[in-house]
Amino acid sequence: MAAGAASGGSARADTYKDARGWLLLPSWAVLGIFVLGPVCMMLIYSFLTKEFRGGVIWEFSLSAYDQFFFDRGLFGDEPAKLEWTYITIFWRSIWQAGAATLLSLVIGFPTAYFIATRPEHVRPVWVFLITIPYWVNLLIRTVSMKFLLRDQGPLNDFLIGTGLIDSPIHIVNTNFAVQLGLFYSYLPFMVLPVYAAVERYNFSLSEAAADLYASKWTTLRRIVLPAVKPGVVAGCILVFVPSMGSFLAPDLLGGAKNFMIGSLIEEQFKGNAGNWPFGAAASMVLLTMVLIILMFSARQQAKADTAGS
């Protein structure tokens, strides 16, 4: 009798195991169709030959990567030199995304800290307020941003009106405008993970630090920041990665001089002037770059975790 019950139990456990396998199917399907599939397609396309009216010819070629990294002169018959054009664009993207991330952190961290230290029942209200602008389409928001910042826009009008400046500050079509645009696009991605981390933080640690003669600033630097670091790292990644590949803010706010990698890729797939293999190759370089950064940060995190346990 007891044995029967036991075997019945294990049979049920097996059923659960099977069910668990099936339940994973949707996520595998999503990952396969929306992540692995497109990436494999990009990888394959980046090694094909371009068709002049857009599209590809199914013929293996390294020319897309060659074009990205090397300059062989106008007719392709000169000795290969390093091609700086795209590397510069790439470097600018890293720099712009980095600046936007820093800006998000500087603004987002105090915001998140503020929300997390409010009484429990009003925190969701604050979080909701943070997300309100993001119910509006990104394009509209970026265009409004341009309108706000332009020379005859409300910001400059206000500054001139108050007598702080005499002539408008040129913000649109500068690197800074792009950084502002990126910052504005992705701010919630910084605020939310940092908020989650600060909310979990044990504030009696701050009391202990104050009790041991640490000023507020020292407490923040030596006790709070190390404790909420995982949230900060997550926020930085979530802002940096999409900023890197973004093209709306650089196109609308940066102008031609402040081209970023996202715009470069976008160009390759637009209309007849594009070059699909080249766009695919640039995407692969971007993806590789982002993966390297992510792996590096994961390694750092793992190192900190093993030291902590």
Add this chain to the structure above:
Amino acid sequence: MPGNTTNAIDVRNAVKRYGDFTALKRISLTIEDNEFFTLLGPSGCGKTTLLRMIAGFEDVTEGEILLFGEAIAKLPPHQRPVNTVFQNYALFPHMTILENVAFGLEMRGKSKAEARTRAGEMLELVQLTQFAARKPSQLSGGQQQRVALARALAPQPKVLLLDEPLSALDLKLRKQMQLELKHLQRETGITFIFVTHDQEEALTMSDRIAVMSAGEMQQLGTPTEIYEQPRNMFVADFIGETNLLEVSVDQVMNGRATCHLGGGQALTCNSVEGIGTGAKVHMSVRPERLFMSDVPVEAESLKGRVAENIFVGTDISTLVDLAEGPQFIVRTSNSDRGNKRIFEPGSEIFVNMELGAGRLLMD
């Protein structure tokens, strides 16, 4: 007495209000230097609030707090020369044990090397030298407790505040830590202010105890005073076990009161100030001050029937239903079995009070 600097802490008319709720109702007390002082009371009595006001984590709504004669109520916590051992220890999880203990010293401007040397000495004092390089999460509760203690003692505070530091430990470890704390206090000569809801802990460790309830101080005194001469019902009931009898006071003279029970039986017991003739009050008598017999022995003998004997290791607690009054507990020490008798349940007996064992209480 301004300028009197011999008191470690002077709390003067301290009031703490949260909106409409008054957590502390005008508390005044003096804690002497080198004293092991305990704030004792049930949860919500305001003891932790008072401790946090001394530490600087709560502001003082009204009144003053002096530390060695100096007003500190307006100072932020990091400028007060007092340190706290927190209930949940609050060790910094990302720092090693040594870094934790050295933190306060570094913040006080000691060089890193100096702070570490001193922190090492503190770890030696609490016997945790071999754990210096570990993280807090790798230590047991008792060890974390000792780290918290070392960390708070390292900067040599003028007063050490302890917020129920032993409540998370198991009984055996708690007993051991009680003694260690007491020794540590004597060795360092630092004033300890200890908060607990455990009356036994308070009696074991303290030089003086302030019993608190509902934001008010009920009694302040040495453990013996608090236990043997409780001032009111709350203190008698909260500290140890006690038996209560309703009595009417007939006469009070030289600290002794003659009273009678509802049925008319007369009793003599100790009185307290403020109780006069005609008062209807309670008399308290500790279970260990009672003994049983089959014939009345003392003048104060109450008739009853044994309900149950409960073996509690060192003692036997006997529940006796009084003929005239509530159920009494009589405690007989097992080492006393030669002199004092234990009766079977159902036996008709007399419960006798030693002279002066009974004591009147204010309500």
